[in-house]
Amino acid sequence: MSSDGSRRGSDDVQEAGFGGLLRRHRREAGLSQEGLAELAGLSVDAIAALERGRRRAPRAHTLRLLADALRLNSAERTQLTTSARNDTEAPQPVLRRPPAAPNELIGRTAELTTTRRLLGQRITRLLTLTGPGGIGKTRLTLALAGELSDDFPDGVCWVPLAALTDAEAVAPAVAASLGLHPMDTSRLLQDIADQIGRRTLLLVFDNCSHVVSAVGQVCAALLESCPNLSILASSRELLRVPGENVYVVPPLTLPEESELSAAVRLFVDRASARGYDLTGQLEQVARVVRRLDGMPLAIELAAARTNVMTIEELAGELETSFGILAGGDRTASPRQQSMRGAIEWSHDLLTAAERDVFAQLSVFVGGWSLGAAAVVMSGESAPGPVARAEALDLTGRLVDKSLIRVTRHGGVARYDMLAVIREFAADRLQTTSSVDEAVRRHAHFYVGLAEQAERELRGANQEEWLERLQSELDNLRSAMAWALQTRSASEALRLSGALWRFCYLRGHYAEGGQWLERSLALLPTTDDPSPALAKANLGAGMLAFLQCEYDVATTRLVTALAQYKELDDAAGTALVLQRLGGVARERGDYRAAEDLHCQSYDLFEKVGDQSGMSWAHNQLGFVAWLRGDLDIAARRCTKARDSFRRLGDGEGVAWSLISLGAIAQYKGELVQAEVLLQESLTLSQRLGYREGVAWSLNQLGIVERRRGLTERAVHLLDESLAEHRDLGDRWRSASVLEELAAVAQQRGHSEYAAFLLGAADGVREVIQAPVPEVEKRDYLATRSAIEESLDRRAYRTAWSAGRSAPLAAVADGYPEQSSAPHPRYL
Known part of the structure; x- marks a missing residue:
């Protein structure tokens, strides 16, 4: 008897209040929540909500249904009704609501849509918004919490953690936000779980990074105990608990062309709030936000500087340092008042090993691969495997802490840092004794990569390796700068010599040529040639030739020829002869060019170099069609094309198609010409082979002119001229100008046509290269038509103006049709 009485007394204490009383009656009736719900005609969730206290003030009708289902007597019904009334009148804990946003959220529509779907549709119960300091996690969290308020009938509870200094304070902070203030904290987490119960509630943790382990433990426990709870967290580091769904908050979108991007709109809004009028200055704003990688905090801090700086001054200052990104809102936390403070706070949370690696990785420019990081x-x-595993582990930890970004493309992961973070890391590296060693390791890795790529650029893997080198171009430039600055002649020569072919294919003629010339200048005068020295002279000669510096090219190539012969390197000798043949071809000495290409072919055949033999065929075909021998040219170029396809040489296929297309258009076979040239254009664009693109556009423009489609011809020729001019190819630029003159004459712009012919003549005089034989017929016809249309004085005035105009001024694009003389030569 005493035992039963003792147990009943304990139940009375534990189950006080309406929810406890209802639970006691249900248990005494031997019913589950499902059983009571069925008898009363209510939902199971309604019964659970009433028992847990999530639902208060039940209606009289609901009370009657419950009493009937439980078969309560009159006294028990009265007690149940009174208990419900008392619970309704008792004050209930008030959830801490999210604070009001201080200003408009700009440019996060896509982010809100994605994250709201994840939480609102219960796709995930725990969503962590992550990203580096200053990316806008808290601002997005606030907006998302507001958007979700209607999706959680029991409310949204805000738990701010930024001010906490002790992980033990996390659970009390949650309790306080829920309106709980228990005297006994020994079972605080259980009390929190009981308070939430089965309520459909969103719990929002803001700024978790410095107490991330404790937050993870709290979240894991609550998600397990509270089936209808959802959690939103903002953190620079992942919580790493079961069920966590991570959303990496991206930077704001950056401007393309004249687009008013989110990053630009944010800067304009914040600068305007300080009274700075940016009308007509969006180009400078775009420059600023690009430099800041679209980081919202950095943009806001930069905009704050417009109270004392012009946008031009601000843009210039940011090119050299991010030090001015300070002086934010004084009500913000110290880590939000400057970009350095935001990054330093994350840095202080790193382990010693993580800090060391973070600093070392700042030697990379424009991203890096795991293999490069391991070196x-x-x-x-x-x-080896151990070093790579350690590199992967440390890199992964820095990714998880939002100090490194990872991108995946083509089955390969690459890593990088935002510019402001990299500057901070580089400053840290400068304070260590390992800075010189880290830079040296970086340079040596890229020397090796360039030499590996060099072997791959003449075969089936050409496209893949061109893309790889392009993605590493900033690192290659950095390695080259180190080799030149430290006067490391061997590394400079190896790197520049390995890269000249890439520089040719991707159109970096001037830069690659400068690297080679500066590397060669580091070497002492010696009579002993080496393969690296011969290759460097070959590359320097080739890149000078491509820029129509024929005398410089000839000097370098003749030097390389002597060195390869002394080294008894037949393949190297053949390559130099091929390049010398190119110089002779552009200077109009077709007999010498053919002789040099034949010598080249013989040497390639002697060493069994199928690729070299194919190129010799193509070059002989090129010479043949330039001098007007179209049938011979067609046979040679067809043979070259078929061989290139067997070898998988994309550059070779593109060039042979250009030659065959040119041959077809000069034969008047315009349909066939267009097919061939479109194929070469597509292939060249895919490879990023700029010379191939420029030539294809040139020849397609001629096809359209011959068809009388002058508007289309102008578009193609203008594009071609822009490419050739940017590459520095003045020989081809002159030919395109002559074609544009032909189009201008067809459209009745005789004076402008004369201007263009004069400009072409001026270019040819500088480079000492005549009109190719195959082009002379069209050239003479254009000149004759112009002379017939204009009096002698008008012709000479226009022609002379073009002859003295810089190529850059001439290549701005074809003018709109007008009867007035074009302003460029007035």
């Missing part, structure tokens, strides 16, 4: 971290030229 810099370990110092091994070919890191």
Whole structure:
């Protein structure tokens, strides 16, 4: 008897209030929540909500249904009704609501849509918004919490953690936000779980990074105990608990062309709030936000500087340093008042090993691969499994802490840092004794990569390796700068010599040529040639030739020829002869060009170099069609094309198609010409082979002119001229100008046509290269038509103006049709 009485007394205490009383009656009736719900005609969730206290003030009708289902007597019904009334009148804990946003959220429509779907549709119960300091996690969290208020009938509870200094304070902070203030904290987490119960509630943790482990433990426990709870967290580091769904908050979109991007709109809004009028200055704003990588905090801090700086001054200052990104809102936390403070706070949370690696990785420019990181971290030229595993682990930890970004493309992961973070890391590296060693390891890795790529650029993997080198171009430039600055002649020569072919294919003629010339200048005068020295002279000669510096090219190529012969390197000798043949071809000496290409072919055949033999065929075909021997040219170029296709040489296929297309258009076979040239254009664009693109556009423009489609011809020729001019190819620029003159004459712009012919003549005089034989017929016809249309004085005035105009001024694009003389030569 005493035992039963003791148990009943305990139940009375534990189950006080309406919810406890209802639960006691249900248990005494031997019913589950499902059983009571069925008898009363209510939902199971309604019964659970009433028992847990999530639902208060039940209607009289609901009370009657419950009493009937439980078969309560009159006294028990009265007690149940009174208990419900007392619970309704008792004050209930008030949830801490999210604070009101201080200003408009700009440019996060897509982010809100994605994250709201994840939480609102219960796709995930725990969503962590992550990203580096200053990316806008808290601002997006606030907006998302507001958007979700209608999706959680029991409310949204805001738990701010930024001010906490102790992980033990996390659970009390949650309790306080829920309106709980228990005296006994020994079972605080259970009390929190009981308070939430089965309520459909959104709990929002803001700024978790410095107490991330404790937050993870709280979240895991609550998600397990509270089936209808959802959690939204903002953190620079992942919580790493079961069920976590991560959303990496991206930077604001950057401007393209004249687009008013989100980053630009944010800057304009914040600068305007300080009274700065940016009318007509959006180009400078775009420059600023691009430099800041679209980081919202950085943009706001930069906009704040418009109270004392012009936008031009601000843009210039940011090119050299991010130090001016400070002086934010004084009500903000210290880490939000400057970009350095935001990054330093994250840095202080790193382990010693993570800090060391973070600093070392700042040697990379424009991103890096895992293999490159392993070399810099370990110092091994070919890191083994242990070194690679350690590099992967440390890189992953920095990714999880939002200090490194990862992108995936073509089955390959690459890593990088935002510019403001990299500057901070580089400053840290400068304070260590390992800075010189880290930079040296970086340079040595890229020398090796360039030499590996060089072997791959003449075969089936050409496209893949061109893209790889392009993605590493900033790192290659950095390695080259180190080699030149430290006067490391061997590394400079190896790197520049390995890269000249890439520079040719991707159109970096001037830059590659400068690298080679500066590398060669580091070497002492010696009579002993080496393969690296011969290759460097070959590359320097080739890149000078492509820019129509024929005398410089000839000097370098003749030097390389002597060196390869002394080295008894037949393949190298053949390559130089091929390049010398190119110089002779552009200078109009077709006999010498053919002789040099034949010598080249013989040497390639002697060493069994199928690729070299194919190129010799193509070059002989090129010479043949330039001098007007179209049938011979067609046979040679067809043979070259078929061989290139077997070898998988994309550049070779593109060039042979250009030659065959040109041959077809000069034969008047315009349909066939267009097919061939469109194929070469597509292939060249895919390879990023700029010379191939420029030539294809040139020849397609001639096809359209011959068809009388002058508007289309102008578009194609203008594009071609812009490419050739940017490459520095003045020989081809002159030919395109002559074609544009032909189009201008067809459209009745005789004076402008004369101007263009004069401009072409001026270019040819400088480079000492005549009109190719195959083009002379069209050239003479155009000149004759112009002379017939204009009196002698008008012709000479226009022609002379064009002859003295810089190529850059001439190549701005074809003018709109007008009867008035074009202003460029007035």
